[in-house]
Amino acid sequence: MEVNHSLLKGQRIALVANTDWYLWNYRLSLANHLRETGSEVYLISPKGAYSKALQAHGFKWIEWQLNRRSIFPIWEIYSLVKLHRLYRQIQPDIVHHFTVKPVLYGSFVSNLLGVSYIFNSITGLGYFFLRDTLAIKMIRNLILWSYSFVLRKPNVYVIFENQDDRSFFLERNLANSENTFIIEGVGVDIHQFTPSAEPEGTPIILYAGRFLWEKGLGELIEAARFLRGQFDFRLVLVGNPDTGNPGSISMNLIDEWVQEGIVEWWGWQDNMAEVYQKCHVVVLPSYREGIPTTLIEALAAQKPVIATDAPGCRDVVIPGVNGLLVPPRNPEALRDALALLLSNRDLRIDMGKAGREIAIDKFSKEVIDHKTIMLYHSILMSNKKDER
Numbered sequence: 001m002e003v004n005h006s007l008l009k010g011q012r013i014a015l016v017a018n019t020d021w022y023l024w025n026y027r028l029s030l031a032n033h034l035r036e037t038g039s040e041v042y043l044i045s046p047k048g049a050y051s052k053a054l055q056a057h058g059f060k061w062i063e064w065q066l067n068r069r070s071i072f073p074i075w076e077i078y079s080l081v082k083l084h085r086l087y088r089q090i091q092p093d094i095v096h097h098f099t100v101k102p103v104l105y106g107s108f109v110s111n112l113l114g115v116s117y118i119f120n121s122i123t124g125l126g127y128f129f130l131r132d133t134l135a136i137k138m139i140r141n142l143i144l145w146s147y148s149f150v151l152r153k154p155n156v157y158v159i160f161e162n163q164d165d166r167s168f169f170l171e172r173n174l175a176n177s178e179n180t181f182i183i184e185g186v187g188v189d190i191h192q193f194t195p196s197a198e199p200e201g202t203p204i205i206l207y208a209g210r211f212l213w214e215k216g217l218g219e220l221i222e223a224a225r226f227l228r229g230q231f232d233f234r235l236v237l238v239g240n241p242d243t244g245n246p247g248s249i250s251m252n253l254i255d256e257w258v259q260e261g262i263v264e265w266w267g268w269q270d271n272m273a274e275v276y277q278k279c280h281v282v283v284l285p286s287y288r289e290g291i292p293t294t295l296i297e298a299l300a301a302q303k304p305v306i307a308t309d310a311p312g313c314r315d316v317v318i319p320g321v322n323g324l325l326v327p328p329r330n331p332e333a334l335r336d337a338l339a340l341l342l343s344n345r346d347l348r349i350d351m352g353k354a355g356r357e358i359a360i361d362k363f364s365k366e367v368i369d370h371k372t373i374m375l376y377h378s379i380l381m382s383n384k385k386d387e388r
Contacts, residue, residue: 007380008373009038016044016083016094016106018066018099024050026186027098029365030372031059037373042090044083047317056222062086066101076105084109088299094376099123102145107150117379118156121183122165124290124312144172150181151175157379159372161185164311181375185291185316187368188300190360195302196277198349203231203342203347206303208238208272213251216285216308222331223338224262231342235263240276276301281341285327289313291363299359304351306337316363322355 013034017023023031023043032336034041034056043054043061064086065078069369079101087095087109096119097106105121111119151174157264158175160166162319169175194376209215217237225234241248243253257263269275276282282298290314296316298305307313317323325339326333341348361367 006386007377008034009367010040010184011093011209012040012090013094013096013288013376014042014044014063014087014098015096016091016102018101019047020054020061022051022098024053026193028054028057029187030369031345033058035370037061042092062090066105080105080109084112085112087115091115095119097121100244104143104146106149107153107156111150111153111156116155116383117376118153119376120151121159121161122155122169122290122323123161123186124163124244125165125168125288132202132215134162142173147174148172157375159183162312162315165290183368183375184363185296185368185369186293188189188296188359188363188367190294190300190364190366193273193276193297193300193359196351197354198352199278200344202234203280203339204234204236204250204278205281205283205342206236206275206298207283208269208275208294208334209284210239210242211237211254212244212245214247214287216328216334217249219263219285219329219331219334220283221257222241223335226335227338227342228262233338233342236261236279238266238267238272240268272297273301274305279304279332280311281333281338283307283338284313285326285334286310286313291315296359296363297378299355299363302356304341304348304355305343306334318354318358320330322351322358333349 012345015023015027015031017027024047026061031041031043041059043059046066047063051278060382064199065082083105092115094117095106095110095115097103098121105109107118107120150156154177158180160180161184163182166180166182170177170180207217207220227233229356236255241251250347255267273320276298282294282303284294286292286308288310291312295313297306299322305317307317307323307325308328309325311327314325317325319325324337326337
């Protein structure tokens with residue numbers, strides 16, 4: 001990574017997320033690259049199964065007591081106070097927040113303490129922007145007001161994963177246009193997710209992710225029912241319900257689908273690279289994403305993908321090149337796309353090869369980390385010039 005290290009050397013940089021799992025899986029390579037620049041890197045999150053692993057890599061991991069699903073005011077104020085104390089303790093020069101609560105709480109606290117550079121990654125809009133009940137509308141309006149309050153400061157820089165999300169924020173005047181940027185997701189390790197020969201036997205269609213209605217699982221099950229009897233295939237679900245998320249699909253319903261014979265449930269898998277090697281097609285019929293990690297991992301593993309023509313998904317899939325796009329909430333179109341790839345092995349292989357090249361050129365961790373560090377550098381350089 002060719003970066004002028006001088007501006008970042010010695011900078012205290014805090015990377016802040018709502019789980020240590022997020023930091024371990026998605027931002028460890030960024031932390032490593034920042035350390036190579038001579039920066040002093042702090043990783044801040046609630047304590048979980050990956051905290052010790054982050055420390056074992058030589059990073060200063062600090063616990064932040066945060067409940068990512070809570071909306072109880074006393075607990076939220078407590079989390080704000082704890083983060084305020086942490087920032088006063090480490091006195092960061094640069095903070096980079098990931099996911100909703102760190103973005104909102106971290107930006108508020110950083111501005112109170114006069115942190116010079118505040119970067120926020122909007123990793124998607126989430127559940128509260130996909131449904132329209134009265135309660136959800138009220139919460140959504142509160143979130144939008146909060147974004148507007150914390151993001152429109154001159155020292156706050158907002159990173160989006162796709163143009164649709166950026167436009168959503170700018171149309172509602174939630175951020176300053178000149179301080180918004182696009183970096184396409186968290187990146188994929190192209191050395192971990194590698195090509196392999198398509199396996200012999202019954203084709204496997206893979207869905208990997210949280211079990212949420214907003215991910216299009218209902219439409220996927222309906223499409224699979226349409227195809228049953230026409231094609232020999234296995235539909236495999238990898239992941240778990242997202243307990244506490246109002247859009248979560250119950251494990252009881254998953255069990256019913258398994259008993260029906262329409263799906264196999266492989267549970268949570270730590271080695272996803274191995275899982276991709278066993279499948280033939282990867283599918284994500286989601287209603288909206290940032291940049292879906294499942295899809296870019298599939299590209300790197302040289303698998304064809306089927307996704308929806310929705311924000312985030314359409315930023316990964318080039319129709320007819322590395323996969324197929326279908327309208328959201330349309331099980332018939334999803335059925336037809338699955339049928340096309342199930343019936344055409346050569347097309348699957350050609351799309352997989354094209355996807356691998358796209359993953360290397362656009363979505364590799366090297367590319368994404370480089371863009372992120374260059375953004376830090378360009379902002380610091382711009383401010384240095386303004387000070388002259």
